[in-house]
Amino acid sequence: MEHTWRWFGPKDPITLADVRQTGATGVVTALHEVPNGAVWTVEAITERREAIEAAGLTWSVVESIPVHDDVKRRAPGYERWLESWAQSVRNLAACGIDVVCYNFMPVLDWVRTDLAYPMPDGALALRFDQDAFAAFDLFLLQRPGAEADYTAAETERAHRHLESMTPPEVDRLVATLAAGLPGSEEVWTLDALRAELEAYAAVDDAALRSALVEFLEAVVPVAAECGVRLGIHPDDPPRPVLGLPRIMSTAADARWLLDAVPQEASGLTFCTGSFGVRADNDLVAMVEEFAPRIHFAHLRSTRREGDGRSFHEAPHLDGDVDMVGVIEALAREERRRADHGGARIPMRPDHGHLLLAEQTSERAAAVPGYSLVGRLKGLAELRGVERAVHRQLG
Structure with a gap:
């Protein structure tokens, strides 16, 4: 190759x-x-x-x-x-x-959701945490209709996850998910992201x-x-x-x-x-x-x-x-x-x-x-x- x-x-x-x-x-x-x-x-x-x-x-x-x-x-x-x-x-x-x-x-x-997840050998890795993502979707982005995508148990775990986060950790989660990653095409604010999601409502x-x-x-x-x-x-x-x-x-x-x-x-x-x-x-x-x-x-x-x-x-x-x-x-x-x-x-x-x-x-x-x-x-x-x-x- x-x-x-x-x-x-x-x-x-x-x-x-x-x-x-x-x-x-x-x-x-x-x-x-x-x-x-x-x-x-x-x-x-x-x-x-x-x-x-x-x-x-x-x-x-x-x-x-x-x-x-x-x-x-x-x-x-x-x-x-x-x-x-x-x-x-x-x-x-x-x-x-x-x-x-x-x-x-x-x-x-x-x-x-995490750009520096510690591995057992001390390396730092990228990670996707479902509870953190659900917390962002449900309680930070507050996407209309999001609650239908999660079970009651998932919503509860997301809520507990958010409660365990410090303000800087919350800010970092929002930036990681909305501000774009390498190669991403756009950078979003929460309001702009909500508007873009609404534009896809019929898709x-x-x-x-x-x-x-x-x-x-x-x-x-x-x-x-x-x-x-x-x-x-x-x-x-x-x-x-x-x-x-x-x-x-x-x-x-x-x-x-x-x-x-x-x-x-x-x-x-x-x-x-x-x-x-x-x-x-x-x-x-x-x-x-x-x-x-x-x-x-x-x-x-x-x-x-x-x-x-x-x-x-x-x-x-x-x-x-x-x-x-x-x-x-x-x-x-x-x-x-x-x-x-x-x-x-x-x-x-x-x-x-x-x-x-x-x-x-x-x-x-x-x-x-x-x-x-x-x-x-x-x-x-x-x-x-x-x-x-x-x-x-x-």
């Missing part, structure tokens, strides 16, 4: 020179400064690509071109955002970039699925013509949140989409951490089934807690993910492609722990989940497994 590294652009505290030393050869990045819906120009893409190449690296994958929320809820005039997205794909192809990761999660992208599971298919029917022909592969990222966490539908959480969801839009240019960003949160997702079987349509891989592991609704980021070779099995299945697909002139499979380590001196570093703390040392450790482990798997396959 092609070993890549997510980089958040010129403002990322981790420099391209740092990335070069990790052993990664490809960069996964985006024009984060471009507003949602605006076209990525050839000039801006070229400038970013040339900076990456000057550091001895390759711009391997775009993560992500944000899909405007108007498209997801089919707000009046949403069609213009379809053409803007397609034009960005054309411009990326003209600059030699051929893999685009995107997601179709409404309003919020990936969600965590149910079926409506969001229909909108996704319409989006892909508009952009996939362009991607196919340009030689670009599109990979949808699964929901994170893989279930409805804040009353919003989530439609890319299970093997059945992935199967539905690949059948609904059968063109090879439309595929998956296979995130083992997101899919792995659900015990009913057999990740190795999913890789084996969907292998020809996996265009990009996020390799990370999560550990479910209690009933599975809470979870934390585990070490890359630990947790609930059979990482060795996943890498073996990807390696087999990589070999099949090599025999048939198929495309490469970029992969990157994801959501590394905060380790060692970086725990007191402002540079590392600036991008939660994207520390240098934690991801470097993960990449080294993943590369070792991959090398061993290929040797075993002969």
Whole structure:
């Protein structure tokens, strides 16, 4: 596989020179400064690509071109955002970039409640705590209708959780959930978040699925013509949140989409951490089934807690993910492609722990989940497994 590294652009505290030393050869990045819906120009893409190449690296994958929320809820005039997205794909192809990761999660992208959860070995991890999330939803955001989404026991636990928090802890929870995480498309105040959720009041599971298919029917022909592969990222966490539908959480969801839009240019960003949160997702079987349509891989592991609704980021070779099995299945697909002139499979380590001196570093703390040392450790482990798997396959 092609070993890549997510980089958040010129403002990322981790420099391209740092990335070069990790052993990664490809960069996964985006024009984060471009507003949602605006076209990525050839000039801006070229400038970013040339900076990456000057550091001895390759711009391997775009993560992500944000899909405007108007498209997801089919707000009046949403069609213009379809053409803007397609034009960005054309411009990326003209600059030699051929893999685009995107997601179709409404309003919020990936969600965590704790950015520095202490692990037994002293590392700090990202965590999603269901009781903390319910406390935010029910009592801080005070989302209309939220009480219908929780049992009486869950509501009571959420209330007790909130009562146990100090004011700074409450402020930190609100900031973590509403202010956005690395790669998030928007930053919300509580009032703005309530308004955005209200705008989705009429969007149910079926409506969001229909909108996704319409989006892909508009952009996939362009991607196919340009030689670009599109990979949808699964929901994170893989279930409805804040009353919003989530439609890319299970093997059945992935199967539905690949059948609904059968063109090879439309595929998956296979995130083992997101899919792995659900015990009913057999990740190795999913890789084996969907292998020809996996265009990009996020390799990370999560550990479910209690009933599975809470979870934390585990070490890359630990947790609930059979990482060795996943890498073996990807390696087999990589070999099949090599025999048939198929495309490469970029992969990157994801959501590394905060380790060692970086725990007191402002540079590392600036991008939660994207520390240098934690991801470097993960990449080294993943590369070792991959090398061993290929040797075993002969």
